[in-house]
Amino acid sequence: MMPQERFRASVLTGGATFRINSGTFLDPHIVLTFGWFEFMKLARPLLFALALAGAFFYFTTWRSNSQAGGLRPSNWLSHPAQVEITEAAPNEALDGEEQNNISVYKKNIPSVVNVTSRAMAFDFFYGLVPQEGQGSGFVIDKEGHILTNYHVIADARQVEVTMHNRKKYKATVVGSDPPHDLAVIQIKAQDLVPAVLGDSRNLQVGQKVYAIGNPFGLAGTMTRGIVSSIRPVHEPNGAIIDEAIQTDAAINPGNSGGPLMNGHGEVIGINTMILSSVGQSAGIGFAIPINTAKAVLNDLMTLGRVRRPALGVQTIPITPELADEIGLPVDYGLLIVRVTPGGSADQAGLRAGTERAYLGNTAIMLGGDLIVAIDDQKVQDEEDLSQMMNNHRAGDTVKITFYRNKKKMDVSVSLGEARQQV
Numbered sequence: 190m191m192p193q194e195r196f197r198a199s200v201l202t203g204g205a206t207f208r209i210n211s212g213t214f215l216d217p218h219i220v221l222t223f224g225w226f227e228f229m230k231l232a233r234p235l236l237f238a239l240a241l242a243g244a245f246f247y248f249t250t251w252r253s254n255s256q257a258g259g260l261r262p263s264n265w266l267s268h269p270a271q272v273e274i275t276e277a278a279p280n281e282a283l284d285g286e287e288q289n290n291i292s293v294y295k296k297n298i299p300s301v302v303n304v305t306s307r308a309m310a311f312d313f314f315y316g317l318v319p320q321e322g323q324g325s326g327f328v329i330d331k332e333g334h335i336l337t338n339y340h341v342i343a344d345a346r347q348v349e350v351t352m353h354n355r356k357k358y359k360a361t362v363v364g365s366d367p368p369h370d371l372a373v374i375q376i377k378a379q380d381l382v383p384a385v386l387g388d389s390r391n392l393q394v395g396q397k398v399y400a401i402g403n404p405f406g407l408a409g410t411m412t413r414g415i416v417s418s419i420r421p422v423h424e425p426n427g428a429i430i431d432e433a434i435q436t437d438a439a440i441n442p443g444n445s446g447g448p449l450m451n452g453h454g455e456v457i458g459i460n461t462m463i464l465s466s467v468g469q470s471a472g473i474g475f476a477i478p479i480n481t482a483k484a485v486l487n488d489l490m491t492l493g494r495v496r497r498p499a500l501g502v503q504t505i506p507i508t509p510e511l512a513d514e515i516g517l518p519v520d521y522g523l524l525i526v527r528v529t530p531g532g533s534a535d536q537a538g539l540r541a542g543t544e545r546a547y548l549g550n551t552a553i554m555l556g557g558d559l560i561v562a563i564d565d566q567k568v569q570d571e572e573d574l575s576q577m578m579n580n581h582r583a584g585d586t587v588k589i590t591f592y593r594n595k596k597k598m599d600v601s602v603s604l605g606e607a608r609q610q611v
């Protein structure tokens with residue numbers, strides 16, 4: 190062992206200064222090795238973090254930019270002599286449903302027209318300003334009569350019809366029926382193809398239907414759906430569509446007045462309105478039954494208006510509770526409380542009540558005839574009566590079944606015109 194010396198010294202090792210105070214002498218190589226070990230211990234986490242950052246930058250930024258800029262090595266690219274793609278077999282056969290869709294469209298598209306109406310509206314700042322609306326319609330005979338909605342041509346000063354072949358014709362309003370939202374217009378054209386009018390009496394929920402029209406100005410558009418329901422519906426003008434056809438076939442603004450057809454391509458309804466909070470199809474559309482239109486077509490085309498039929502009676506519906514209270518023989522029907530003098534019912538001998546009573550705060554007359562059926566169809570309320578009247582016109586004869594006291598009777602009634610029996 191060598192004698193130890195006490196001393197004060199400083200040793201520089203890679204920029205680090207180690208000061209030794211009063212201790213044994215240390216070999217400078219040992220001091221240098223000790224200092225480097227401490228430096229690497231401190232620098233290792235920093236170097237590891239830099240490596241991670243570099244790798245992240247390479248894979249997320251530089252590498253993707255290089256590929257996008259065409260910097261990928263050329264041996265990654267492929268240059269085949271011929272491009273091979275997978276193609277469907279030519280002229281694949283259509284299934285039965287597709288063939289029927291095409292058949293319905295081809296059969297009816299020559300009959301469906303676009304209807305453009307122009308009217309004048311008053312603006313507070315600009316006075317009278319022109320307005321234009323669009324809808325649809327369909328040809329019903331070779332004389333150029335076209336059935337559409339009344340609201341499509343209401344207040345129009347000019348009506349123009351565009352056929353499927355883009356030919357345009359000026360149209361004249363022949364007749365209108367605002368309560369049923371129906372109108373007939375006419376054009377002068379050759380070689381017209383009338384639509385085939387079907388029967389809306391026996392429609393079934395779930396039955397397939399098609400709508401062709403001019404939604405949003407897109408002419409010749411066909412959509413498909415089913416009969417969702419048959420129900421009475423109140424139109425915006427307050428009128429009631431009896432047995433309206435509800436469908437999920439897409440009906441949009443511009444479809445109004447266009448045909449709703451069954452699977453055979455026969456017209457069963459006239460598209461008229463939708464139920465939606467956004468102003469476009471929400472899967473709930475309604476059509477006027479074609480039988481309602483057929484019942485008034487003759488009047489519209491010959492008189493320009495509809496001779497609405499009426500019995501000429503005022504009635505109240507009978508409930509089981511009311512029937513039991515006043516001693517009626519059946520618990521349903523319409524009790525006649527007033528007969529229009531000289532009207533259809535009066536001429537047929539039907540009687541009104543003569544005994545005053547009160548239904549709530551309303552005075553009524555009891556003792557009148559109780560109508561229970563028309564043409565052997567049960568009548569339970571005024572809605573049934575209205576529906577049956579819509580299926581007839583003034584001048585038709587119907588059989589009324591009624592009770593007078595306890596006796597059941599039948600009588601034939603010739604229906605008069607509604608406005609003459611107010």
